[in-house]
Amino acid sequence: MTDAAPGRVPLHREGLTPPALPGRALPAHVACVMDGNGRWANARGLPRTEGHRVGESTMMDVIAGAVELGVRELSVYAFSTENWRRSPAEVRFLMGFTRTVLRAQTDDLLEWGVRVNWVGRTPRLWKSVLSEVRRSERITAGNETMVLNMCLNYGGRAEIADAARAIAGEVAAGRLKASAITEATIRRHLYSPAMRDVDLLIRTGGEQRTSNFLIWEAAYAELYFSALPWPEFDRVQLWRAVEAYAGRDRRFGGAVDAVDGTGSGASPRT
Numbered sequence: 001m002t003d004a005a006p007g008r009v010p011l012h013r014e015g016l017t018p019p020a021l022p023g024r025a026l027p028a029h030v031a032c033v034m035d036g037n038g039r040w041a042n043a044r045g046l047p048r049t050e051g052h053r054v055g056e057s058t059m060m061d062v063i064a065g066a067v068e069l070g071v072r073e074l075s076v077y078a079f080s081t082e083n084w085r086r087s088p089a090e091v092r093f094l095m096g097f098t099r100t101v102l103r104a105q106t107d108d109l110l111e112w113g114v115r116v117n118w119v120g121r122t123p124r125l126w127k128s129v130l131s132e133v134r135r136s137e138r139i140t141a142g143n144e145t146m147v148l149n150m151c152l153n154y155g156g157r158a159e160i161a162d163a164a165r166a167i168a169g170e171v172a173a174g175r176l177k178a179s180a181i182t183e184a185t186i187r188r189h190l191y192s193p194a195m196r197d198v199d200l201l202i203r204t205g206g207e208q209r210t211s212n213f214l215i216w217e218a219a220y221a222e223l224y225f226s227a228l229p230w231p232e233f234d235r236v237q238l239w240r241a242v243e244a245y246a247g248r249d250r251r252f253g254g255a256v257d258a259v260d261g262t263g264s265g266a267s268p269r270t
Helices: 037-043 048-069 081-085 088-112 127-140 156-172 183-188 235-246
Strands: 029-033 073-080 114-119 146-154 200-203 222-225
Touching: 029 235, 037 048, 048 073, 048 088, 048 146, 048 235, 073 081, 073 088, 081 088, 088 114, 088 127, 088 146, 114 127, 127 146, 146 156, 156 183, 200 235, 222 235
Parallel strands: 029 073, 029 200, 073 146, 114 146, 200 222
Antiparallel strands: none
16 A cells, blocks of 8 residues: 555556455455554654554455455454543543544445444444444445444453343343353354354464454454554455465364365354
8 A cells, every 4th residue: 555645445446456366365354453653653753543544544454355256244443441541632532533434434335235234342442433334334224245244342351341241131031040051142242153264364463473363253364464554564464374275274273275165063054
């Protein structure tokens, strides 16, 4: 990506063609920790908020590249439960900017066949942001090309704690026996029960950790770390990550070659 201010991103870029990979080698669900916006801006003597602005263009380019490649589900870590610890000014910017991005980009997502799905907690999330993401969900509800999970006010531990609280309530009410609780029970109580298991988790910015992102869903995800800050990532970098994924042998703790997803325990959504 360039340092130019973000604008409308085309679904197809002239001269760029996604790699031809067999379907069984493609990850059905890719998750992205979009890290490095602030550091990218600081390195250029720009305010941190400018990194987030350019990061919007990157996000749309990666979404477009995922659609071109045939990925069925893409999750982006837009705002974590830990991000509330940032300065009040940056939090205000991120909330307002997220609302603006959703308003500006929904028409393109609709045109591309992308269905928006919000994943996260309601408490503390600005009502105006929640209203905007719900609007995007309604507008794109009929799309079937790819699901875009917008993880806003999301934390993996919070998700599991909330699921445990809901299950405990059912047990206390006599609707569920404690002895009947299984992994499937927990999955049903996650924020987005129909979400596929994550096949490939990408983190940019040079850090090599998952930072509380989709802990349950990414239990068997292949990890890919890029030293590039998020504003310098793009669809070509996404394709390279997917090519690296396609060359890995996924065994899920067993001896069976499961590169086609066999034995992944993924949810049945197609």
